[in-house]
Amino acid sequence: MKTRKLGWTDLNLSTIGLGTWAMGGGGWKFSWGTQDDSESISAIQHAVELGINWIDTAAVYGLGHSEEIVGKAIKGLRDKPIIATKCERVWDKDGNIFGRLKKESIHSEVEASLKRLKIEVIDLYHIHWPEPDEDIKEAWTALGDLIKEGKIRYAGVSNFNLEQLKRIQPIHPVASFQPPYSMLERGIEKELLEYCSENNIGVIVYSPMQKGLLTGKFTRERVQNLPEDDHRRRDPRFQEPELSANFKLVEELRLLAEKSGRTVAQLAIAWVLRRPEVTAAIVGARRPSQIEETVVAGDWTLSKEQIAAIEALLEKRQKTS
Numbered sequence: 451m452k453t454r455k456l457g458w459t460d461l462n463l464s465t466i467g468l469g470t471w472a473m474g475g476g477g478w479k480f481s482w483g484t485q486d487d488s489e490s491i492s493a494i495q496h497a498v499e500l501g502i503n504w505i506d507t508a509a510v511y512g513l514g515h516s517e518e519i520v521g522k523a524i525k526g527l528r529d530k531p532i533i534a535t536k537c538e539r540v541w542d543k544d545g546n547i548f549g550r551l552k553k554e555s556i557h558s559e560v561e562a563s564l565k566r567l568k569i570e571v572i573d574l575y576h577i578h579w580p581e582p583d584e585d586i587k588e589a590w591t592a593l594g595d596l597i598k599e600g601k602i603r604y605a606g607v608s609n610f611n612l613e614q615l616k617r618i619q620p621i622h623p624v625a626s627f628q629p630p631y632s633m634l635e636r637g638i639e640k641e642l643l644e645y646c647s648e649n650n651i652g653v654i655v656y657s658p659m660q661k662g663l664l665t666g667k668f669t670r671e672r673v674q675n676l677p678e679d680d681h682r683r684r685d686p687r688f689q690e691p692e693l694s695a696n697f698k699l700v701e702e703l704r705l706l707a708e709k710s711g712r713t714v715a716q717l718a719i720a721w722v723l724r725r726p727e728v729t730a731a732i733v734g735a736r737r738p739s740q741i742e743e744t745v746v747a748g749d750w751t752l753s754k755e756q757i758a759a760i761e762a763l764l765e766k767r768q769k770t771s
């Protein structure tokens with residue numbers, strides 16, 4: 451699989467990284483419903499066999515569970531993948547989640563993540579959300595200290611806006627920026643991609659298939675029958691009036707993908723990778739067959755004609771919402 455260098459770092463990431471949010475399992479505020487741990491472990495190990503060389507997780511996914519599963523899955527592997535995880539979302543004993551960016555909190559979070567992942571050093575450590583905003587400089591300074599202490603190799607941020615990125619960049623350079631990016635979520639195209647490119651910051655984008663909506667596998671019935679604890683039930687893109695417009699777009703994308711003998715999921719991922727500023731896409735999966743389908747998108751370069759055809763469909767989609 452193709453790799454791209456992450457900004458100014460010495461990490462060469464496969465253009466697809468495996469996302470493990472859904473592997474956090476059920477029973478917490480942002481769960482994706484029940485998940486079988488053995489399927490998660492098989493999916494992680496299969497992803498590595500397929501050439502994916504990095505895995506994205508976060509402390510909060512399943513309130514520690516996703517990190518534990520990643521730790522179990524990589525334990526016996528000869529070629530250890532690069533591990534990216536995140537701090538800042540903390541929780542209390544009742545599962546209430548909140549943002550904390552105080553130095554002491556970050557230091558205890560990193561120790562807990564290292565323990566769950568069963569590793570000595572975290573390759574890439576992101577601040578998950580810039581909350582509370584007034585503490586982002588304190589947290590970013592703490593991440594710089596963690597690099598010096600050898601607890602983490604590189605530091606990055608997720609879900610920051612341009613002003614917040616500019617505020618922390620002078621403290622120590624940002625290695626990686628992790629924003630949402632998909633055909634339905636194009637906010638970073640306005641300014642953030644340009645800023646990252648100018649500052650040689652790697653960009654690893656999340657939810658490229660818009661949480662499964664851009665795979666072509668969703669039906670209205672499946673959306674209606676999502677489990678009670680699947681947070682996608684509360685996502686406006688999975689509700690009317692957005693849902694009908696999204697289904698229409700997916701049907702048109704399907705025709706386009708099929709012309710190349712590909713699937714909608716592969717098209718959605720190849721589309722985010724068309725941008726040279728994007729280092730890699732974080733692609734979520736719950737079982738081996740899902741990542742087996744999507745992994746090939748990492749090597750698919752869309753033609754100018756295909757990109758233009760998608761642009762026309764997205765403009766049409768925009769007018770209907």
Ligand SMILES: NC(=O)c1ccc[n+]([C@@H]2O[C@H](COP(=O)([O-])OP(=O)(O)OC[C@H]3O[C@@H](n4cnc5c(N)ncnc54)[C@H](OP(=O)(O)O)[C@@H]3O)[C@@H](O)[C@H]2O)c1
Pocket residue numbers: 468469470471472482506507578608609628655656657658659660661662663665667715732733734735736739740741743744
């Ligand atoms: N930094 C942040 O704030 C942030 C936020 C969101 C995500 N992320 C990271 O980015 C990763 C990817 O984003 P995401 O998981 O939100 O969205 P995504 O990659 O767009 O979608 C992943 C979901 O799509 C479905 N899927 C995957 N492959 C499929 C296939 N071949 N056929 C049919 N369905 C398929 C699966 O759910 P079902 O089978 O249940 O439909 C899977 O969980 C996350 O796992 C996480 O690591 C980070």
